Amino acid sequence: MTVLIPAHDEAATITRCVDAVRASTYPVQxxxxxxxxxxDETARLAREASATRVVETGFQDKAAAQNAALWDITTDIVVGFDGDTWPDPDCIRLMVEHIERDGLDATCSTILPAQGSQVPYSRPGLRGRLEGAFFTRSRRFAYALGRRWWRLCQAKVGRIQVLTGACYAFRTKAIHDIGGFPSGLITADMDATWALHGAGYKLDYTGDALAWTMDPEDMRTYRSQMRRWSSGYYQNMARHRSQLKNWRSLLVVGGAILDLVCLFVIEAYLIHAAITGSNPGLLRTFLFWTGVHTVVSVGLVATVVGIKEAVLGVVPYTLVNYYNKWLYLTGFIREWILGRHYASWTGRQGRKTVITPMTWSRRMGLTQISISAGAALALTGMWLLDLSLIQAGVITACAAPLAFLPRRPTGKRRGRHQARPRPRRRRRPSRRLPRWTATGR
Structure with missing residues (x-):
């Protein structure tokens, strides 16, 4: 078994990662x-931590970086950790035993945020610690709930949506057979997962294995990571859309997207019912089942991280989960409807976001659809003598196309659509004759 650790500016954690791998209860070749x-000093610190081999690359791409070393690996299994992640002593052993026992081709472990459990929060001051605790407790609750619920459901169906890139294990032959880690998308781990699904390999989830990872501790970093994850999700589904013909894939992916789209519609209706008092029975039913859902979720999470962390994490998780849903909804609109794709690896390192511009054909198509929809709505209002429908149709037909017109970039999102600075005009040489003096010049 070989351990492969891709790292980008992970000088703060690479030594801990290598030391934890060496302390594993399973022998690492x-x-x-x-x-x-x-x-930074990532490469030097990795050598000082006694890594067997350190490869320095300049791809700025996780998949390409892993492939730079993948083809030299000849052991039966390759286990991967991100440079900001480190395993528990039994983590590698549990994943390898699961692969051997059940005849798997790939699996991944449970991961939990390290801040607050393994390491202190990195942001200084009271506000920094509170903000860090809020986001890491939210993520800890989500990961623990996945350990006891949604990841187990995906494994039971036979369609793990993503093998966690922070801690995974592959049979070397399987990842070699699909041509290595696929590149070109901004979520390499999900791309590799669905490439293995498409090749007919067997994937599962090793929930008892545990690794610790550094998670975002502030709103800006968290937002950048979640926007990348949401865009990567839709990019992967577009690349592997042929697999959605399989009922297992359709159940997992279709259920997730249906939940996402319906969530805000249902919540809007419930808020309207609460304000107008039009359906009190529905509100009572909703509140009852929300309470049941909360109690069950806290109970499941408590079996992973303890009752204290479960209780402290339920409110941050609920609030951040709504925000995540919003980011995934906007990602759905941006990637699949507007055709504007994330094209940069953003995260804790602070790389700039790159979003490709909308194509002219898509812009024209969406404009025609919005004008047609507005006209149809206005005609329906005329037929029914409904002034509100007529007004809505006119506004849609006139205002909606403006959303698809090219806009001047703000500088926050940089890409090929960024306005280039105007070239400076060359000054023409003066045609005036030099002034002559009595001495000649």
């Missing part, structure tokens, strides 16, 4: 650290 486009 080789530890390869791929320091990709690092501007």
């Amino acid at each position: 080789e530890i390869i650290v791929v320091a990709d486009a690092c501007t």
Whole structure:
């Protein structure tokens, strides 16, 4: 078994990662650290931590960085950790035993945020610690709930949506057979997962294995990561859309998207019912089942992280989960409807976001659809003599196309659509004759 660790500017954690791998209860033949486009001491610290081999690359791409070392690996199994992640002593052993026992081709472990459990919060001051606790407790609750619920459901159906890139294990032959880690998308781990699904390999989830990872501790970093994850989800589904013909894939992906789209519609209706008092029975039913859902969720999470963390995490998780749903909904609109794709690896390192512009054909198509929809709505209002429908139709037909017109970039989202600075005009040479003096010049 070989451990492969891709890292980008992970000087703060790479030593802990390598040391934890060496302390594993399962024998490790080789530890390869791929320091990709690092501007700090990641490579040097990895060598000092006694990594078997350190490969320095400049791809700025996780999949390409892993492939730089993948083809030299000849052991039966390759286990991967991100440079900001480290395993419990039994983590590797549990994943390898699961692969061997059940004849799997790939699996992944449970991961939990390290801040607040393994390491202190990194942001200084009371506000920094509170903000860090809010986001890491939210993520800890979500990961623990996945451990006891949604990841187990996906494994039972036979369609793990994503093998966690922070901690995974593959049969080397399986990842070699699909041509290595697929590149070109901003979520390489999900791309590799669905490539293995498409090739007919057997994937599962090793919930008892545990690794610790550094999670975002502030709103800006969290938002950047979640926007990348949401865009990567839809990019992967577009690339592997042929697999959605399989009922297992359709059940997992279709259920997730249906839940996402319906969530805000149902919530809007419930808020309207609460304000107008039009359906008190529905509100009582909703509140009852929301309470049941909360109690069951806290109970499941408590079996993973303890009752204290479960109780403290339920409110942050609920609030952040609504925000996540909103980001996934906007990602759905941006990626699949507007055709504007994330094209940069953003995260804790602070890389700039790159979003491709909308194509002219898509812009024209959406404009025609919105004008037609507005006209149809206005005609329906005329037929029914409904002034509100007529007004809505006119507004849709006139205002909606403006949303698809090219806009001047703000500078926050940079890409090929960014306005280039105007070239400076060359000054023409003066045609005036030089002034002559009595001495000649």
